[in-house]
Amino acid sequence: MNISDHEIADGNLNQANGIVLKKLLFLTVFMFGFGYALVPMYEKFCEVTGISNQRIPIVAGNASEVDMARIIAIELDTNVRDMLWKFKPLQTKVKTHPGELVEVMYEIKNESDHEITGKAIPSYSPRNLDQYLKKIECFCFTMQTLKPNEVKQLPVKFFVDPQLPAGIDTVTISYTFFAQEAS
Template sequence: MGMINSNPKANVLMLKKLFIFTLIMFAFGYALVPFYEKFCEVTGINNLLNPDVLSKDNWVDEERWLAVEFDANARGLPWSFKSLQTNARIHPGEPITVMYEITNNSDREIAGQAIPSYSPRYLEKHLKKLECFCFTKQVLKPKETRQMPVQFVIDPSLPVEINTVTISYTFFELPEGVNVIKK
């Protein structure tokens, strides 16, 4: 038979340790919110626009052309993911919408999150996304196909020596019960 600890001092000590552990975990969870926001700011994830991004002060540099290449990948997912347009030629400051298509090739419902990456690396400072499937978790039913838009503007302040940029999205599976925090 197991022994039950009837020592009141040991029970009080354990209760204090559990209380301190609970406080530390609460503080850690509370601190994750600003950490996540800073991480998103630095990496360009969830780069939501302010309504004034396309204000009358913004302009289109019609003297300059940019080649934009689009890339799509799925890592560890039984999904087919592609851009319906592999490249575009645009003027800096000109809004553009590109459609992506994703298919769940499995027999189960799967949740995924797209993570963007850019080339050149500092492009995220000049890329203003108006709409993107990468802002939220995507849940696809078995064999479901979905088309999703990305709408963005590349600021004319992008250095003039840059004439080709690449925008890439990679989908990763989200474990069951994980939700994406939206800004």
């Protein structure tokens, strides 16, 4: 081969390498964009199909699991830390039979002049109640964002497991909202 043949071969090789490089860059950008778009696509898919991406509810299998011989008094308590929110249960006390589905409503109001995001953290009394309290729906599963002066009513659905020790007839469920950085 003479020098001009080498130059032509090197030129063809450089041109081929440039094409491969462009294809790889395009593929990299495309894959990054596709990966970025997966989250909204998944959420839309779940919305369209009715599939929930929340926790799978645990429910009492049938009505025969409800312990009609016992009544549990449930006291509802609320607190707010470092936020200009009002937060309260619409009922402060409910009575239920172990195994019976209960729904209670809470109300939150942003009393500030700016949007605030908060996260509710539950606590229970007696201490081991979390083993027996089966939440199906709760605002504590996700962060809550409120615009200035916005009011929301939030449900909590749960039941107390019939295996709750016999000596316990009053329990307290308390939620405390803490400010979170908006994402």
